[in-house]
Every structure is written in C-alpha cells, then in structure tokens.
Amino acid sequence: MPVSIDIDNLDKRFVMRHTRSIKESVLWLLKGRRGDLSRKFSALEGVSLTIQQGETVALLGFNGSGKSTLLKHISGVMLPDAGTVRIRGRVAGLIEVGAGFHPDLSGRDNVFLNGSILGMTEKEIRQQFDSIVEFSEIGEFIDTEVRFYSSGMYLRLAFAVAVHTDPDIFLIDEILAVGDEPFQKKCLAKIKELNEAGKTLVVVSHDFDMVRKVCERGVVLEHGRIVQDGTVSEAIGHLRAG
Amino acid sequence: MTAGSSSRDDDAVGLVSPGHSAGLRDVVGSRFLLKLLVDKEIKVRYRGSVLGLLWSYVKPAVQFVVFYIALGIFLGLEQSERNPAGLPNYAIYLFSGIVLINFFTEALSNASRSIVTNGGLIKKIYLPRQLFPVSAIWVSGIHFLPQMVILVVACLLTGWTPSVLQLGTAVLGFLIVALLATGLGLIFGAVNVYFRDAENFVDMLLMVATWASPVLYAWTMVRDQLGQTALQIYLLNPLTIGVESFHFAFWMPTAEQTQGLPPSFLSVWVPIGLVVSILVVLLGQLLFSRLEGRFAQEL
Ligand SMILES: Nc1ncnc2c1ncn2[C@@H]1O[C@H](COP(=O)(O)OP(=O)(O)O)[C@@H](O)[C@H]1O
Ligand SMILES: [Mg+2]
Numbered sequence: 001m002p003v004s005i006d007i008d009n010l011d012k013r014f015v016m017r018h019t020r021s022i023k024e025s026v027l028w029l030l031k032g033r034r035g036d037l038s039r040k041f042s043a044l045e046g047v048s049l050t051i052q053q054g055e056t057v058a059l060l061g062f063n064g065s066g067k068s069t070l071l072k073h074i075s076g077v078m079l080p081d082a083g084t085v086r087i088r089g090r091v092a093g094l095i096e097v098g099a100g101f102h103p104d105l106s107g108r109d110n111v112f113l114n115g116s117i118l119g120m121t122e123k124e125i126r127q128q129f130d131s132i133v134e135f136s137e138i139g140e141f142i143d144t145e146v147r148f149y150s151s152g153m154y155l156r157l158a159f160a161v162a163v164h165t166d167p168d169i170f171l172i173d174e175i176l177a178v179g180d181e182p183f184q185k186k187c188l189a190k191i192k193e194l195n196e197a198g199k200t201l202v203v204v205s206h207d208f209d210m211v212r213k214v215c216e217r218g219v220v221l222e223h224g225r226i227v228q229d230g231t232v233s234e235a236i237g238h239l240r241a242g
Numbered sequence: 243m244t245a246g247s248s249s250r251d252d253d254a255v256g257l258v259s260p261g262h263s264a265g266l267r268d269v270v271g272s273r274f275l276l277k278l279l280v281d282k283e284i285k286v287r288y289r290g291s292v293l294g295l296l297w298s299y300v301k302p303a304v305q306f307v308v309f310y311i312a313l314g315i316f317l318g319l320e321q322s323e324r325n326p327a328g329l330p331n332y333a334i335y336l337f338s339g340i341v342l343i344n345f346f347t348e349a350l351s352n353a354s355r356s357i358v359t360n361g362g363l364i365k366k367i368y369l370p371r372q373l374f375p376v377s378a379i380w381v382s383g384i385h386f387l388p389q390m391v392i393l394v395v396a397c398l399l400t401g402w403t404p405s406v407l408q409l410g411t412a413v414l415g416f417l418i419v420a421l422l423a424t425g426l427g428l429i430f431g432a433v434n435v436y437f438r439d440a441e442n443f444v445d446m447l448l449m450v451a452t453w454a455s456p457v458l459y460a461w462t463m464v465r466d467q468l469g470q471t472a473l474q475i476y477l478l479n480p481l482t483i484g485v486e487s488f489h490f491a492f493w494m495p496t497a498e499q500t501q502g503l504p505p506s507f508l509s510v511w512v513p514i515g516l517v518v519s520i521l522v523v524l525l526g527q528l529l530f531s532r533l534e535g536r537f538a539q540e541l
Contacts, residue, residue, distance in 0.1 A: 006257055014539060022439045072538060076261025076368035079535040086257035091368075099366035104286045113282060116275040117369055 002088065004169055004200040005051040005074055009083035012044040012069055012224075043069045044224045046083075051217075053088070053168075056201045058211040058232050060239055061221035067204045070221065071171045074202065089168025092118050101158060103147035107138055110146050111161055118165040128164040135190075136160035137183070156183055163190050169200045188213060208236050261368055263534070265527050268370035275369070279377040284384060298385040302344055303392060306337050313458060329460055330497040334396060338492040339457035339485040341389040346419050346481065347448045349382035353427025354444045357435050361541035371534050372527075375427040379420060393492060400496040407508075408491040414512055415487025421519035422480045428526030432533040435540050455481040456489070462501045477504060480522075483515030 044066045051057055059067045072078040073085045075093045100117040101110050111132055115125040133142050136157040138149075146154065162170075170191075191214055195201055205211050211218075211232060218235025220228035228238040269276060288294040310333050313319050321328035329335050356374035357364065364371055394402075426444075434440035452458070454476075461482070465473045476482055486507060494500050504511065 003257060022437050025437075072366075074260065076259075077364075077366065077538045079261050085259060087260050088256050088258070091260065093367065100363050102282055102286065104289050105282060109278075109282070109285070113275075113278045116272075116278050117363070117367055119369075122274045 001052040001054060003050055004053040004055065004088050005049070005202070006086045007047055007049040007070075007073070007083070008085075010044050010047040010070075010073060010080050010085060011042065011082040012066075012073065012078065013040045013042050013081050015040050042224050044073070047221075047224070047226055048083075049219065049226065049229070051200060051202070053200055054195065054198045055217055056195055056215040057203070058215035058218045058235060059202055059204045059221065060211070060218060060235050062239075065221040066224040067221055068173055069224075071173055071202065071204065074169065075171060087169060090119055090165070091169045091171060092162050092165045092167030093171035093173070099158075101146055101154065104145060106145055107133075107136075107142040107149070107157055110157065111142075114158065114161045115165065118162060118167075120165050124166075132157075132160045132164050135163070135186075152180055152183065159187060163194065167199065169202070170194060171202050173204045174206065184210075212236065261535070263370050263372070263531065265370075265531050266372055266376070266523075269372045269376050272370055272373060276373055276377055276380065279373060280380045280384070283377065283381045287381075295388065299388045299392060302337075302341060302389045305344075306333075306340060306392075309336055309340065309458075319459070330499060331400060331493065334393075334400060334496050335489060335493045336458065337393055337396060338488040339455070341386065341393055342416070342419055342484050342488050343452050343455070343457055343481070344389060345382055345386040345416075346423050346451065346484075348385060349379045349420070349423035350426050350430070351441075351444055351448060352378035352382060353423065354430035354434055354441055356427070357431045357537060358438070358441075358541065361435075361537075365538045365541050371537060372428065372530060375431045375530075376424065379424050379427060382423070383420065397492050397496055402492070402496050404491055404495045408495065411487045411508065411512065412491035414516065415484040415491075418480045418487075418512075418515045418519045419484035421516075421523050422484075425519065425522030425524070425526035428523070428530040432530045432537075435533065435537055451481055454479060455485045457485055460501050461486065461504050465504075473504065477511050478514070478518065480515045480519045483507075483511055487512065 047066075047070065059070065061067050069078065071093060073080060074087060075091045100114045102113065105113065111129060112125055115128070115132075116122070120128070133139075136153075136159070138153060138157055141149065141153065146157075149157070172191075188210070191201065191203075195214075201214065203211060203215055215232045218228070218230060218232035219226055220235050220238050228235055264271075284295070288297070291297065293300065313332075313336070319325075319328050320332035321330040353375035356378045357371060360374045363369075364374075397404075430440045430444050456464075461473070461476070464476045468476075486503060490503055490507075
C-alpha cells in the first residue's frame with residue numbers, strides 16, 4: 001500500500017502575541033524588548049506519523065492536545081516550523097461545519113462556491129450537483145438563502161459537498177455530533193463507502209462509539225505529542241485510563 | 243543510503259507538501275473560483291438594496307457634481323472670461339481622473355482588508371490566498387464599468403472624438419493603475435494580518451493619492467510651483483501616469499486648448515509607469531508568499 005500521509009518530526013510552536021499594533025511593538029523595541037511581547041509554546045512536538053492509503057485513523061486526545069492543529073498541517077492550512085508533512089492526492093476537510101459557506105447566498109450558490117473552494121472543477125460540480133442535493137436532503141430549499149437553514153441542514157449540505165469532492169484523504173474534525181440520528185447513520189455509511197473505495201480517513205471525535213465503528217487505528221495526542229499509536233480500542237483504553 | 247530507506251522512498255513517490263502555493267499563477271489556475279468569489283461579492287453587497295448596482299452610478303455622479311460645483315464654480319478652476327487661466331471643460335477633466343482614482347481607492351482598500359475579512363475561511367481550508375486580493379480588485383473593476391459609461395456619455399455630449407492612440411493609452415493607463423492596486427493590495431493585505439494598522443495606513447495613503455496625482459489640478463502646476471525635478475518624481479507615481487492617460491483620452495479631445503501632455507509622456511513615462519507597477523506586483527507577490535505561511539495561525 002502506498003503512503004498517503006507522511007509526517008516526519010513535525011514541530012509547531014505558536015506565538016501568543018499580546019499586542020497587535022505597530023505603536024506597541026515600537027514602544028516595546030524602544031524599551032529594550034523588556035517584558036514579554038510574545039510567548040511561545042509548542043502545539044505539536046516531534047510528531048511522526050505515517051498513514052497508508054485506505055487507513056482509517058482516529059485522532060484522539062483532550063481539548064487543546066493539538067488534534068485540529070495536526071489536521072490543519074495535513075490540509076496545508078498551516079506549515080510546520082520544523083519537520084515535514086507530505087501527502088498524496090487531494091485532501092478534503094470538514095474542519096468546521098460550513099467553512100466557506102456564505103449565509104447570504106442560496107444553497108445552490110454555496111454548493112458551487114464550496115465545491116470550488118474544496119478543489120472541484122466547474123464540470124465536476126455540475127456533474128455532481130444533483131447527487132449533492134439528493135444526499136443533503138435539502139430538497140426545494142436549495143434555492144433558499146443558507147442563513148435560513150437549521151444547523152442540521154447546514155451540516156448536511158456541507159457534508160454532502162465535501163463527500164462529493166472525491167478526495168483521496170478525508171479529514172473530519174468533530175462535526176458528526178451535529179445532525180440528527182438518521183443523517184448521522186447516513187454519514188457513517190458514506191464514510192465507510194469512501195473507505196471501501198480506498199480513501200484515507202482521519203477522524204477527530206470525542207464520540208468513542210462512533211470512532212470505534214469507523215476507525216481501525218487510533219492515535220492519541222497529549223500536549224502535542226503522540227503518546228499512543230495502535231488499534232482504536234487501545235487508544236480509547238489509553239484515554240479512559242487517563 | 244540503506245536498502246530500508248530506499249524502499250521507504252519508493253512508497254513516497256508522488257508525495258507532496260501541502261500548503262505551498264505558486265502565487266498568482268495559482269489564481270490563474272483557479273479562474274472558476276475567482277469568478278464565484280467575485281459573483282458572491284457583487285450579490286452580497288447589493289443584497290436587499292433597491293437600486294442595486296445602480297449605486298455604482300449614483301455615488302460617483304454625486305461626488306462629481308459636488309466637486310464640480312465646489313471647485314469648478316465656487317473656486318473658479320473652470321476656464322472662463324473671469325478666469326482665463328483655468329482648465330477648459332473642467333467637468334470632464336475632473337471626472338476622468340476621479341473615476342480612475344475611485345477605482346484605485348476601492349480596489350486597494352478592499353484588497354488590503356481581504357485577507358482579514360476572509361480569515362474564517364483561510365483558517366480552515368487551504369486555497370490560493372492570492373485569490374482574495376485579486377477578487378477584490380476584480381470587483382472594483384466591475385464597479386468601475388458604470389462610471390466609465392457615465393464618463394463616455396459625458397464626453398460624447400461635449401463632442402468627443404478620440405484617436406486610437408488615445409484610447410489605447412487609456413487602456414494602458416487603467417492597466418498600470420490596476421497592477422499598482424494589485425501589488426499594493428497583496429502587500430497591505432498580507433501585512434494587515436500581522437498589524438491591523440495597515441488598514442488605517444492605506445486609508446491615509448488613499449487620501450493622499452487624490453492629491454498626489456493631477457486629478458483636481460493640472461500637472462503644469464507641479465512644474466511651475468515646484469520645478470522640473472519635482473515633476474520627474476511626480477511622474478514616477480503610476481497614478482499620475484494613469485490619470486494623465488485618461489486626460490489624454492477623454493478630456494483632451496473635448497477641450498479646445500490644453501496644457502498638453504508632460505514632455506515625453508507617451509514614449510518614456512507610460513512605459514516607466516508600467517514597469518513601476520509591475521515591480522510593485524512582483525514585490526507584492528514576494529512579500530505575500532513570505533507571509534502567507536502563517537496567515538492561518540495569526541488570523
Ligand atoms: N492560531 C493559534 N494561535 C495560537 N495558539 C493556537 C492557535 N491554534 C491553536 N492554538 C493552541 O494550540 C493548542 C492546540 O490546539 P488544537 O489543535 O485546536 O487542539 P484540539 O483540536 O486538540 O482541541 C491549544 O492550546 C490552542 O489554544
Ligand atoms: Mg479541535
């Protein structure tokens with residue numbers, strides 16, 4: 001199996017800046033850089049992870065452990081301070097519900113905009129449009145402004161677009177908690193289907209039951225370091241043990 | 243190299259580092275997305291507005307009338323028997339410069355804010371971020387069209403018969419200004435992520451821009467009041483070149499006697515203006531790609 005995601009010794013430090021204006025920065029420089037204008041901390045430290053094509057990986061850990069940050073490095077939103085991140089093929093992320101959706105546009109316009117943002121060509125979107133609408137169960141509301149959608153509808157449309165981008169790597173960050181039971185089931189089925197088609201999945205979720213159903217491998221992050229990498233049951237066990 | 247590491251390399255064929263863009267070239271590759279972003283901007287801006295796109299006719303027209311009355315009539319800049327030193331057909335003179343400056347102002351100010359405005363998206367999904375300043379410029383280009391319509395109508399009413407050279411110069415002048423706005427938009431759009439002061443700085447810059455180019459007065463005043471050297475510096479400003487190009491194309495054919503173009507305008511200064519603008523774009527591109535790697539975390 002070819003490698004899908006290869007992360008080697010990834011470090012990411014964030015600067016907690018306390019000021020954002022030139023005046024304050026200049027004053028700080030003039031005062032001989034006294035006091036801390038910025039404080040650095042490591043959000044990811046020495047993270048190495050190789051994921052084969054078609055693997056299903058649950059990324060687990062407490063809030064602030066660096067899960068979202070790691071996904072953002074895989075999608076290219078963030079760049080490493082040290083180490084390398086390499087991927088094969090197209091990434092689609094559901095990092096947050098409806099990122100790239102505009103409330104003042106209709107569902108239809110948003111499908112085009114979001115599909116295009118996620119890397120689909122015009123032709124691909126046109127081909128997939130009906131299927132996207134069908135999957136989302138939005139029906140006639142597709143020409144209504146998205147601001148009038150319920151959060152469930154919002155999620156369904158966002159998810160429908162994302163699964164139709166035909167990504168090679170699919171990143172899911174804590175979004176499946178939204179939506180009603182039947183749609184969650186449908187999403188899980190779709191995710192499984194994607195995986196059977198050989199897509200790589202990386203899922204962040206606090207819903208252990210869901211994660212157990214979808215993922216085989218489990219990786220646990222703690223303060224930006226990988227502390228456990230094995231089966232999903234082992235990972236959940238590690239977390240439960242504290 | 244060991245056997246182990248080479249087999250690892252075999253598996254790694256085709257792996258790429260995500261998040262590295264080819265700059266403005268990526269924008270060309272994402273033309274469809276650019277179009278959607280521009281459409282979105284236009285739709286959203288005029289949502290719930292009765293007059294819609296008509297506003298982009300009304301606003302410059304009002305601005306023009308105010309300037310014309312205040313400067314042309316009250317302050318007597320329009321050429322007349324009492325004021326033979328004034329500019330003939332001052333209304334067209336003023337308007338042809340103002341439309342271009344309006345375009346520049348809107349383009350640069352929106353481009354400078356574009357990265358911060360779209361921060362929500364930039365933080366979550368990777369896409370060529372140059373798209374945002376470029377689409378801001380494009381939207382301003384669309385708003386520029388109705389103003390051009392008003393200008394051309396006004397010119398035709400005052401007996402406008404431009405030559406091909408004049409029209410071609412206007413196109414070049416617009417291009418010079420659009421490139422300048424793009425380059426500066428990339429620079430300030432990126433810097434604004436780190437220092438929100440950039441927005442205010444741009445507002446100030448734009449206020450100066452109207453006065454640092456021959457929009458309200460003639461270029462000869464710079465020469466007469468400040469001398470030749472000052473004129474050369476004045477002409478290095480691509481905005482001056484753009485505005486003079488527009489005067490050449492729209493105002494001169496409608497005016498009987500004019501001060502003419504600055505010396506060597508077409509042969510030397512227009513090409514220089516183009517080069518300066520292109521350099522600003524290259525600088526913007528360079529600075530932007532230096533800074534964009536940290537956009538997601540700084541926003
Ligand atoms: N852009 C940022 N700037 C500064 N700190 C950040 C930024 N993004 C995340 N962090 C910090 O990095 C740590 C890891 O965050 P995150 O990856 O979102 O955790 P998780 O998704 O596991 O809850 C947290 O302490 C968070 O506050
Ligand atoms: Mg998170």
